[in-house]
Structures are given as C-alpha cells and as structure tokens.
Amino acid sequence: QVQLVESGRGLVRPGESVRLSCEVTGFILDSYAVAWFRQAPGKKREALSAISPKDGRTHYGDSVMGRSTISSDNGQGMVHLHLSNLTPGDTAKYYCAADQFFPRQDFWEQRTSWNYWGQGIQVIVSS
Numbered sequence: 436q437v438q439l440v441e442s443g444r445g446l447v448r449p450g451e452s453v454r455l456s457c458e459v460t461g462f463i464l465d466s467y468a469v470a471w472f473r474q475a476p477g478k479k480r481e482a483l484s485a486i487s488p489k490d491g492r493t494h495y496g497d498s499v500m501g502r503s504t505i506s507s508d509n510g511q512g513m514v515h516l517h518l519s520n521l522t523p524g525d526t527a528k529y530y531c532a533a534d535q536f537f538p539r540q541d542f543w544e545q546r547t548s549w550n551y552w553g554q555g556i557q558v559i560v561s562s
Contacts, residue, residue, distance in 0.1 A: 436460075436461045437459075437460075437461040437462050437533065437551045438459070438460045438461050438553075439457055439458070439459055439469075439531050439532070439533060439551060439552065439553035440457070440458045440460075440553055440554070441455060441456070441457050441529060441530065441531050441553045441554070441555060441556040442455070442456045442457075442458070442556065443455035443456055443529075443556055443558065444558070445556065445557055445558060445559060446558075446559050446561065447521050447558065447559070447560050447561075448521075448560070448561070448562055449521060449522055449523060449560055449561075449562055450520060450521065451521055451560075452517065452518065452519040452520070452521065453517075453518050453521060453558060454515055454516070454517045454518075455471065455515065455516045455517075455518070455529055455531075455556065455558070456513055456514070456515050456516075457469060457471070457513065457514045457515075457516075457531030457553060458512060458513055459512045459513070459514065459531075459533060460512060462533070464488045464507060464509045464512050464513075464514070465488045465489040465507075465509045466489065466535070467488070467533045467534065467535055468485060468486065468487050468488075468533065468534050468535075468536060468537035468538070469485065469486055469488065469507065469514040469531060469532070469533045470482060470483075470484065470485035470486075470494075470531065470532045470533070470534075470543065470549055471483040471484050471485070471505065471514075471516045471529060471530070471531055471532075472529070472530045472531075472532060472546070472549075473525075473527035473528065473529045473530065473558075474527055474528050474530070474555075475526060475527040475528075478527075480530070480546055481496065481498065481527075482494075482496050482543060482544035482545075483495070483496050483498070483499050483503065483516065483518075483529075484496065484499060484503055484505040484516060485505070485537070485538070485543045486505045486506070486507055486514060487537040488507035488509050488514070492537060493505055494538075494540060494543045494544075496544065499518060502518065502519045502520050503516060503517060503518045503519070504516075504517045505517075514531060516529075516531075521560045522560060523560050523561060524560075525558065525560045526558065526559050526560045526561070527557075527558060528555040528556065528557050528558075529555060529556050529557075529558055530552055530553055530554075530555040530556075531552075531553045532546075532549035532550075532551060532552045532553070533549065533550070533551040534548060534549045534550050534551065535550075
C-alpha cells in the first residue's frame with residue numbers, strides 16, 4: 436500500500452527557510468516520481484516541484500524557482516523540499532504526491548498527473 440507522510444516545521448518566520456520531508460512507503464522510491472504541491476485557503480492547489488529519484492530529473496514551478504531545491508534519499512525513502520526566503524504568501528498546506536511516471540514539463544503541474552497523495556502539512560509564515 437502506497438503511503439506518503441509529510442513532516443517539517445509548521446511555523447516559520449519571514450525570511451527563514453524550511454525543509455519539508457515526505458516519507459514514502461509501499462514502493463521503491465527510485466521506481467516512482469514524487470512532487471510537492473501546496474494549497475492556501477481559497478486558492479487552487481499549486482505545483483511546486485517534482486523529482487524523478489531514479490535519474491534526478493526535476494521540475495520547478497515559477498513561484499519557487501530559484502529559492503527551492505528538491506532532493507531524494509532513495510535509501511531512506513525520503514524526498515525533501517527546501518524552501519528559502521519565505522514570506523507570508525508561502526503560508527499554505529503542503530502536500531507530497533507520487534506516481535509511477537515522471538510527467539513531462541507540460542503535464543507535471545496537473546493534479547491528475549499524480550495518483551497518490553499525502554495528508555498534507557500546514558506551514559505558517561508569520562512574525
């Protein structure tokens with residue numbers, strides 16, 4: 436059974452960084468692709484980044500380009516998202532998602548490209 440569990444700091448000050456982690460079980464990490472999304476109240480779920488742990492290919496969304504890094508620890512079954520220079524606009528619930536296929540550039544931001552989802556973790560950016 437595929438399971439994804441997110442973890443990380445829930446309260447961060449503006450300007451700080453956060454590392455979110457996604458622990459995956461039920462499948463071998465390098466046989467799947469993993470992505471991070473977020474959703475703020477009243478807004479659509481937004482794709483942030485995706486990685487193919489097998490070969491290291493990545494995608495990044497415009498809102499986090501240049502201030503985020505996605506990485507995988509295949510041996511530990513973990514995918515991390517490091518996000519820096521946070522602002523209150525980054526306040527949202529963050530989700531990791533997985534699928535057997537690494538989507539192309541024009542499909543990866545679509546929710547329907549990802550079959551498995553975690554429950555999400557709330558991140559609040561506030562002073």
